[in-house]
Amino acid sequence: MAPSEAEEKWARLDDHLRARLREDLYGRWFRSLRPVALDGERLAVAAPDKFHRDFVDDNYRHWFDEEVIPGVLGERLRIQFVVDDAPRLPSPAASAQPSIAPPPVVTPAAEADAFSRDARPNPRYTFETFVVGESNRFAVAAAQAVAAKPGKNWNPLFLHGSSGLGKTHLLHAIAHAIPLATPGARVAIVSSERYTNDFVDALSKGTMADFRKKYRECGALLVDDVQFFAGREKTAEEFFHTFNALYEQNIQIVLSSDRSPKELKGLEDRLCSRFGWGMRVQIDTPEFETRAAILKKKAEVEAIELPDLVAELLATHIRSNVRELEGALMRLAAFASLKAEKITEALARDVLSDHIPPPGYKPSIEKIQEAVALKNGLTVAKLTSPSREQKIALPRQIAMFLCRELAKDTYQTIAEKFNKKDHTTVIAAVQKVSELYDTDSAVRASIDELRTVLGGS
Ligand SMILES: Nc1ncnc2c1ncn2[C@@H]1O[C@H](COP(=O)(O)OP(=O)(O)OP(=O)(O)O)[C@@H](O)[C@H]1O
Numbered sequence: 001m002a003p004s005e006a007e008e009k010w011a012r013l014d015d016h017l018r019a020r021l022r023e024d025l026y027g028r029w030f031r032s033l034r035p036v037a038l039d040g041e042r043l044a045v046a047a048p049d050k051f052h053r054d055f056v057d058d059n060y061r062h063w064f065d066e067e068v069i070p071g072v073l074g075e076r077l078r079i080q081f082v083v084d085d086a087p088r089l090p091s092p093a094a095s096a097q098p099s100i101a102p103p104p105v106v107t108p109a110a111e112a113d114a115f116s117r118d119a120r121p122n123p124r125y126t127f128e129t130f131v132v133g134e135s136n137r138f139a140v141a142a143a144q145a146v147a148a149k150p151g152k153n154w155n156p157l158f159l160h161g162s163s164g165l166g167k168t169h170l171l172h173a174i175a176h177a178i179p180l181a182t183p184g185a186r187v188a189i190v191s192s193e194r195y196t197n198d199f200v201d202a203l204s205k206g207t208m209a210d211f212r213k214k215y216r217e218c219g220a221l222l223v224d225d226v227q228f229f230a231g232r233e234k235t236a237e238e239f240f241h242t243f244n245a246l247y248e249q250n251i252q253i254v255l256s257s258d259r260s261p262k263e264l265k266g267l268e269d270r271l272c273s274r275f276g277w278g279m280r281v282q283i284d285t286p287e288f289e290t291r292a293a294i295l296k297k298k299a300e301v302e303a304i305e306l307p308d309l310v311a312e313l314l315a316t317h318i319r320s321n322v323r324e325l326e327g328a329l330m331r332l333a334a335f336a337s338l339k340a341e342k343i344t345e346a347l348a349r350d351v352l353s354d355h356i357p358p359p360g361y362k363p364s365i366e367k368i369q370e371a372v373a374l375k376n377g378l379t380v381a382k383l384t385s386p387s388r389e390q391k392i393a394l395p396r397q398i399a400m401f402l403c404r405e406l407a408k409d410t411y412q413t414i415a416e417k418f419n420k421k422d423h424t425t426v427i428a429a430v431q432k433v434s435e436l437y438d439t440d441s442a443v444r445a446s447i448d449e450l451r452t453v454l455g456g457s
Contacts, residue, residue, distance in 0.1 A: 006043060009073060010035035013064075016072045022337040024303055029056055036082065043069075043077045046084035051122040057081040058323060059330035121189055124301070125172035131297050133290025136166060139281040143170045143254075147177035150185065150220045150252035154279035156243075159256045161283030162445050164323035167256035170283075171222045174254055178220050185219030192228040196235045203234075216245045220252040226275070227257045230266030240271050247274070284441045285448050291315035291325060298326055304333045310348045317356045317455065319448035328352050357455035365403050365417045371453050372399040375446065384418050398447060400426050401433035406454055 003011070010033075017030045033056070037044040047053035064079040127147075132140050139161075145153045157174075159167045175189040190198075195215070202211035215221060221242070229236040246253055257264065260282070261275035286294065292308075292315040299306035306329070314332075318325045335351045336343045349356050363371075366380075373383045376395040383396055396418065403414045404426070411423035420426065436443040 004035075004038070006035040006038035009038065009043060009077070010045065013068060013072055016068065020338045021334065025333065025337055029060070033081075034084065036084075038077075041077055042080050044080045044082050046082050048084050050083050051124070053081045053083050059327050060334065063331055063334060121172040121175035121187070125169040126176050127173045129297060129301060130166065130169055130173055131286075131290055131294045133286050133293065135284040135286045135290060136170075139166075139170060139283045142279050142281050143174050144177070146252060146254060147174045148181050150178050150182060151250040155247065155250065156253035156255055156275065156278045158261060158275050158278065158280045159254070159283060160258065160260050160280065162285065162320070163258060164321035165283045165285065166322060167283060168224050171224055171254060171256055175220075175222055178252070182219060187220045187222065188215060188218040189222040189224075191224045192226050195223060195239065196228070196232055199235050199238050212242075212245075215242050218246075218251065220254065221246055222254040224256050225258070226255045227259060227264060229271075230264060236267055236271060240268070240274070243271070243274055247277075253278075282441060285320050285445045286322065288315055288319075291319065291322070294322055295325060295329055298329055299333075302330075302333065304329065304343070306343055307345075310343055310345055313345060313348055313356060314352070317352075317452065319452050320445060321449075324452075328355055355452070355455070361455060362408060363406050363454045365407050365409060365414065368402045368407060368450075368454060369399055369417070371450055372396075372402065375450060375453075386419070394443075397429035397433050398443070398450070400429040402447070402450060402454065404430050406451070 014030070014033075018026055021030065029052070032048050032052070033045050035043065036046045047056055061079060061081065065077075069075070069077050069079065127140070127144065130136075130140065139159055142154060142157055143159070146157045159170060161167060171189060175187045178187050179185050198211060198214070202208050223239075226239075229239060243253060255275060257275075260280060261272045264272050264275070292311045295306065295311040295314055296308075298304075299311070310332075314325060314328055318328055332343055332348055332351050336347060339347075341347060349358070369380045369383055372378075372395050373380045376383075376391070378392060378395060382392055383399060385392070387393070400414055400418060403409055403417070404411070407414075409417075411426045414426045415421070415423040418426070433443070433447070437447055438444075
């Protein structure tokens with residue numbers, strides 16, 4: 001049978017990747033990809049499972065869209081990574097892939113059927129690969145305590161924090177660790193999305209008894225991103241009953257969310273209050289040292305030669321999201337591999353110029369005002385107005401703080417640009433925001449994100 005257009009295009013891309021990438025990198029992430037469809041300007045490529053799909057999507061999609069596809073095919077196709085659900089016979093090439101250790105989960109065969117491949121913990125997300133720092137120390141301690149004695153310490157454990165700070169990683173680490181401490185325990189780990197789909201499926205097929213067995217007859221239930229239950233009333237109600245059934249039997253429940261139970265909108269109070277019954281732990285944005293350590297750990301796991309200086313450069317400029325930090329490292333590693341060069345500061349500055357500004361770069365006061373206004377849904381006119389409303393006053397103080405730190409202008413110049421006669425207003429704002437940075441994690445996350453966006457160091 002003649003190859004399809006999708007197969008032809010992918011074959012050219014694949015030849016390029018195989019010839020240019022380091023063998024281990026190619027073998028681990030690219031060899032098992034296969035084209036599934038070409039639909040207009042979109043090339044769908046399947047990865048063997050959800051973790052693989054998420055990883056290539058997070059780390060390589062932009063690189064494909066912006067560099068590889070235009071370079072090799074000379075056209076602007078968009079790549080879309082999907083999960084491969086077609087059964088395939090093992091091929092000699094596939095069996096030559098470097099193997100990734102299977103997750104250390106004790107799962108009886110019959111139960112393994114109930115939880116398909118993408119509902120098992122990611123082998124890469126373990127406590128060993130998680131870097132502990134001030135920002136997550138408490139969350140890790142709680143996660144380890146729960147994993148050691150499920151259902152005994154804190155039930156439920158509720159982990160919350162901004163996107164990309166390691167909540168999913170910790171959930172999976174718990175899922176790996178529970179069966180080690182409690183042999184035979186079957187851990188059900190799912191995203192709220194997956195739980196919802198299973199529920200809808202069970203409703204439409206009339207298989208609710210199987211659904212309930214699957215989620216209620218387990219040693220622990222771990223659900224990622226429960227904020228997505230909001231607005232899905234029927235699913236949330238079913239989850240309320242799942243929660244009660246497990247809780248009454250002292251079965252460990254671990255939940256993650258991008259906000260605290262109190263801040264969850266669109267969910268019934270009775271569910272939110274249950275989320276807060278056990279232990280709630282926040283994960284904050286990591287400090288510089290933790291960011292650098294995460295990069296070094298990641299480089300070690302991926303066998304990437306990363307000089308300390310480059311790790312520090314990335315950690316200085318990418319602050320608010322570990323996923324972005326890792327993405328930058330993977331992009332850098334792919335480029336180094338393609339160019340057959342070592343990773344150096346010069347290469348990092350070249351490849352990651354969207355994250356790392358040139359040495360000596362300073363954003364202007366106007367640029368800072370625009371970025372702060374945008375982030376807070378304000379106009380620059382509002383930000384620089386005399387309003388004392390908290391939703392305007394705090395962003396204004398943050399903007400002044402950043403002007404001092406990044407633009408390095410004098411207090412007087414900053415005051416003038418904010419329509420203030422008196423420069424002591426700026427001095428007071430800088431002092432207040434410095435204190436808030438140490439005591440208020442939301443302010444810290446917001447400032448770190450703005451620093452990354454503005455490219456200051
Ligand atoms: N402290 C850490 N040590 C090692 N890796 C980390 C750490 N924190 C985050 N990561 C890595 O960062 C990436 C993003 O983390 P993860 O997916 O767990 O974030 P999340 O908080 O669940 O985000 P979201 O809310 O968007 O789902 C993962 O690859 C994870 O391994």
